[in-house]
Amino acid sequence: MGNLRSVQKGFEAVGAEAIVTSDSKKILSAKSVVLPGVGAFKDCMANLEKLDLIGTVHQSVKSGKPFLGICLGLQLLFNQSEEFGQVDGLGILPGKVVGFKDAKSDSGEPLKIPHMGWNTVRVVPGNPLFDSVADESYFYFVHSYYIVPQDPAIVATTTCYGIDFASGIHHENIHAFQFHPEKSQRLGLTMLKNFSNLHH
């Protein structure tokens, strides 16, 4: 499921220990859990199923320990995605995942898909992961689909690409972002540091 190693290295760079594992016991005994992921929604769900980890993810979320979803790890939390037809997600949060369609720039030109590169993130104030991160900072994105949460109250950050979309959510112990903190240099690492401090 994408480049797990870079997420791990990101945590190591801020002094947090991170292990890459598909071992349910190790996941359940961890202080906090990260679900990264790039690639296709359907393959990702199929892999979680194959590794018998769907229950583990649900359990981790329910346990109340800090949970971080990145990119596809955000999208998977929702009910379903329209990537390659309708595919069911984990259904932890109500809402769906839809594609950028006919997105246009301010000057009316078609926008490139995937939404790839550095874009600004507007943060709902008070989010602990953005401690020492200025509002409207740039983070690295690469995705063609975005989440539409049913409950607008869980939206933690928004980003504009043709339309304003939810680029991050915060609900109880769940933090999840469409962009890649592990690829967003100093500010991204600050977020990983803030996340790793949550369980202290």
Next chain:
Amino acid sequence: MLAKRIIPCLDVKDGRVVKGVNFVNLRDAGDPVEIASAYELEGADELTFLDITASHEKRDIILDVVARTAEKVFMPLTVGGGVRTLDDIRSLLKAGADKVAINTAAVKDPDFVQRAAKRFGSQCIVVAIDAKEVQSSRSQPIHPEWASEHPELLLEQSDSPPAWEVYTHGGRNPTGIHVQRWARKMDAYGAGEILLTSMDRDGTKVGYDIELNKTVSESVTIPVIASGGAGTLEHLYEGIVKGKASAVLAASIFHFKEFTIQETKAYLQSKGVTVRPAI
């Protein structure tokens, strides 16, 4: 708003950074890991390593360079050069690359791109296209084996100028393939991005081939990175604004400190281009 990306490109041979002029006369510009870390501090938006090590047996060297770079650099890293198999891709991603650029192998077998995108996701598959404007007198193209089944991708006598041809093997072999048709095919096959290098301009410092970039960018739905020919900051501006590139890639102007990333971004910003502020 999505920022235009500034991407320094490091040509790496046997684990060292080199930059050629028109792909010959290489000169040593240092250690890739050290240079990558310097670009991280300067606020480059991404990095590209182009491995020009001739021998496929020496692939461990680039994997080691990528792994050591990924320890220190927290921005997207693309690695191209000699990527032939799904295993090559897997090894590079595992070593810490975020994207791989496929060039010759895509021309040899376009389905390879489709398989790669399906396996690893479009977001990490960059198709690199080396393009050269078609001249009236030119060498005989080396058509790939599949060409007879896909005549729609080839250049035709009736193509009005300017027309560009796809080259492979580091710009040595003409293929008879029409650049925009090829770009569209790669888009449809799941490429996440196109790295478009003008062979006519590469190493010349006279500016990107704007017409080529604009034409290709308007032909595909995925982002296009302009490459080949940047010598001044104005060239970068033109590549983005006139060439409609989502990102600009350059080597020597950055490696030899003619311009820092910071100067580059300040210049582009003053001209109204959205860039991520350098740190």
